[in-house]
Amino acid sequence: QMVVFQAGLAAIPRDWYDAARVDGAGSWQRFRHITLPGLRHTLFFVLVTSIIGSFQVFGLVYVMTEGGPLGATDVAVYHIYREAWEFLQFGNAAAMSWLLFAVVFAATWLHFRFLDARRAHG
Structure with a gap:
């Protein structure tokens, strides 16, 4: 970045x-x-890619800390995993997954819309 x-x-x-x-x-x-x-365009790009990237840290959290002491390193994707496979609340996990999908989709859509507007205005 x-x-x-x-x-x-x-x-x-x-x-x-x-x-x-x-x-x-x-x-x-x-x-x-x-x-x-x-830096307006750069700041927006870094913000959106950081938000999307923050949802991709499941592997690190699971392997290194499994949520850490008292959930200190708990992230959304790991929380969804625990909801489904530890607590067997598949419906809740599915709903959280759809919500996470909506957030990532909205961030991605905003990012691409912003890039298209930038290309149109030079």
Whole structure:
């Protein structure tokens, strides 16, 4: 993700920072008015991919800690697994799986819609 941020920062023209400095903008103003808007697409991409990636950590949690001490490393997918196979509540696990699917689908849909809008506007 750091490489993605580095690429996003490199895409912001240096001339904008120079012009803002000449106009008397401070470092906070340059960050707020140039850097953040310039990284808007990058921030959204990293946010969506991080959310989707956070649902893919079942293997690590199961192998290393099985939910950890008092559920400290419990994640949604591991919770669904436990609901189905430890507590034998298959209906609840199925409902949670559909809810998880809806969340991941919505995040993915937003991401692709955002990318299409970005491509349409250059």
